Amino acid sequence: MQGLTPPFRDLTADILSGIVDGVMVADEAGNVLIWNRAIEEMTGIAAADALGKQARAVLGENPAVVSQIEKTLATGRSYSDYEAELAARHREPLPVGLVSSILADEKGRPQGVILSVRDQRGVRDLKDRMRRADRLAAIGQIAAGIAHEIKNPLVGIRGAAQLLKSELRDAAGGSLIEYLDVILKEADRLNSVLEGILDFTRVSPRERGGFNVHSILDRALLLNEETARQNNVVLTREYDPSLPDVIGNQDQLMQVFLNIIKNAVEVMPSGGRLTVVTRMSDLFTSVQADGRKHRLMVVKVSDTGPGIRQEHLQDIFAPFFTTKDKGVGLGLALSYQIVQEHLGTIRVESREGEGTTFSVYLPLAA
Ligand SMILES: Nc1ncnc2c1ncn2[C@@H]1O[C@H](COP(=O)(O)OP(=O)(O)O)[C@@H](O)[C@H]1O
Numbered sequence: 001m002q003g004l005t006p007p008f009r010d011l012t013a014d015i016l017s018g019i020v021d022g023v024m025v026a027d028e029a030g031n032v033l034i035w036n037r038a039i040e041e042m043t044g045i046a047a048a049d050a051l052g053k054q055a056r057a058v059l060g061e062n063p064a065v066v067s068q069i070e071k072t073l074a075t076g077r078s079y080s081d082y083e084a085e086l087a088a089r090h091r092e093p094l095p096v097g098l099v100s101s102i103l104a105d106e107k108g109r110p111q112g113v114i115l116s117v118r119d120q121r122g123v124r125d126l127k128d129r130m131r132r133a134d135r136l137a138a139i140g141q142i143a144a145g146i147a148h149e150i151k152n153p154l155v156g157i158r159g160a161a162q163l164l165k166s167e168l169r170d171a172a173g174g175s176l177i178e179y180l181d182v183i184l185k186e187a188d189r190l191n192s193v194l195e196g197i198l199d200f201t202r203v204s205p206r207e208r209g210g211f212n213v214h215s216i217l218d219r220a221l222l223l224n225e226e227t228a229r230q231n232n233v234v235l236t237r238e239y240d241p242s243l244p245d246v247i248g249n250q251d252q253l254m255q256v257f258l259n260i261i262k263n264a265v266e267v268m269p270s271g272g273r274l275t276v277v278t279r280m281s282d283l284f285t286s287v288q289a290d291g292r293k294h295r296l297m298v299v300k301v302s303d304t305g306p307g308i309r310q311e312h313l314q315d316i317f318a319p320f321f322t323t324k325d326k327g328v329g330l331g332l333a334l335s336y337q338i339v340q341e342h343l344g345t346i347r348v349e350s351r352e353g354e355g356t357t358f359s360v361y362l363p364l365a366a
């Protein structure tokens, strides 16, 4: 630190207000000496309301933080807690990492305590996503194994039923043929479930390129048009024509929009409005293979259906979660996996009785 000359104090203030971590310093008696800008934002408490007051009182809404500070003051040791939550007025608790350490003078005598608070939102998101991806991969492998095992005997059952049916028709089997039709129909249904599972597990990075997202949205809408008309669903498109190309695999992303649009149409059997909006987003991807961060665009698919129950919001992306009689529960699980492989994300907002919006964020080529 030899190069530092006065005005050293001013520099300290600039550093403290510039860093992203929240910093609080209190003296040995627990009076707050420093309360930087980041901690103001995290707690919603202004420096003017904190400086000179007792840390215990200022951080009253956060007893765990107070006790960590007091522990440091009492023992002279550092403590860290990387899974803490910071309560703040008018906001949801913030996931944070906390480190408290002793502030010592040049002779090593304790002068007070330093608390640093790191915003862990990004890290938590990432951990959640990794956990979900792991679970999907494991479930996928098991499901693929089971699907293969079931598929082979099913082919045999279906073939035998088909043969029996033609023999009986020749021998005028009458009502027995109806039973066989049931067997055939159910075998076909089972087969389509298995196909769905195998599709799900076949997801792997395929050919990628740049393409216009509106062309695949139009195709996905077209394929749902018939059902939409039967359900009296009115369709609105609000495309931003100036959007650059998206990068990814067209077939896979087509699958994503088909699933989401199909779900939206299905939850409005007696009419409603389906709105598809595209626009630029403020978000970026993490660094991609080309060493750059890519800007994301967003496709929002909104319906005026019944919405998703609060307690189901956690589960809708899990494989096999369905609330439909004939549902398989793989559409959203598959879509989630595809979008994640594209380094995008899917977000859902839903209000019971009002409707649901799925937002799919995808990286732009430019
Ligand atoms: N637009 C929507 N509105 C209400 N609920 C929805 C919507 N989209 C999906 N869901 C819920 O998520 C579940 C899972 O969807 P999905 O994975 O496509 O499987 P499936 O359509 O076979 O049920 C659905 O059963 C439904 O409960």
Ligand SMILES: [Mg+2]
Pocket: 259, 262, 263, 331, 332
């Ligand atoms: Mg579905």
